[in-house]
Amino acid sequence: MAMQWHYAVDASDVDEEDVVQVVIADRELAVYRLGGEFYATEDACTHGQASLSEGAIVDDVIECPLHQGRFCIRTGKPRGGPVSVPLRTFPTRQDGSKVFVQIDAEN
């Protein structure tokens, strides 16, 4: 499937150890900043109806605000709580002050 880079946020929009929601082509993503690097996952928790961008970051883990399910921000793997389905992750790239996310054209 064709992968495309999309502008997501300005780097200055995301503080260190913070997460924001961005919507790209009707798709809701969470963009994180950890140790100066940017990461992106789906924003919707795989367990309940919640936005991970509303959650809290501890080290490299995002904790869902609804049931405290935890995912690794770098890999999307479950790290505890009631979650069992991994989170989809997306490659990111910083170009100057802009952060881009690579998603497939259809999904």
Next chain:
Amino acid sequence: MSGAARVIRVDLKTKRDTAGFEAEVGERLLFAGLRAGIDLPYECASGACGSCQAQLVSEAPEAVCNLYPDAPAATDLGAGRLLMCQTACTRDVELRLFTRLRNLPPEQPRPRYVEGDVRSVQPIARDTYALSVRTAERLPYQAGQFAMLSVDGVPGYRAYSMAASPRIDGPLEFVVKTRNAGAFSEWLGRRAQPGSPVRVFGPLGRAVLPQTPGRLFAIAAGTGIAGLLSVFEEALLRGDLARAGATLVFGIRTEADAFALERLSEWARLAPGQIAVVVALSEGQAAAAARYPSLVFASGLVLDVARTRLAQDPHEGACFFVAGPPPVVDGALAMLTDGFGVPRNDVRFDRFQ
């Protein structure tokens, strides 16, 4: 809702956003927020799924009235958490949400209260009734949506899917499975008669037929098929089936639990080669099979029969629907995503108890 009711203010906040709406004293916060056009999180709207959780921020616990303390989803709520579908307030409150705040999409009919009355109640299968409700005003909805019904002498609302295409003008048609000792079942079986008042709130639900769905593949168990009758009828009338085709696997226990076969059979006959309807019986034989030559009958659990069909029927890029009791919905989701690699976002469902 009556015009003179006292109104309170509900303020919502998330990490970065705030919003608010007015609710009548005693009104369910979920209903008030939705009719105000806020896309609050929910699935069942009945206290079973826990999706409409919020955190009470304002320190006014005495202002909060829990309308259904024994709700299935109430057992694992954290401190200060509430279910918006089962909570009413007597004073202004502030809540924290766990999803992003947004408005209902403009193409979605705004949920509202409508007064109605029973047009007819008819038994159609074992413990199963067709309930037809006339409403004072037309209630626009999308194929696949449901409404909340409230009747005299029965506390709370019950969720039932509209079982006909929204383009068909007329009463709202529902399929209701009765349960032992259920108050709504008792009303339906003994007290409901033409003219009995029914209060309706709706339409609700996100498992709707998209504008250009591609092929449809649906798995339904029991009365869960109601919303899919609406989806398939609309797809047929709109011409979607002629374009992309569809498979519907309908699971029931025995032939005594079968309903809607005439209708399904007629659709399969009208659209030969476009719609495959498979009736999966988990017990007993299908003596009626000869009466419905356009339907396929199979023996086995609905998920097993669906798995066999998935292996046979094209479903790449299809729009999937799943409906039924939670074990069927969860099992079908796992089968589709893990077994057949279907993206989770391509499966539409609303989880009911």
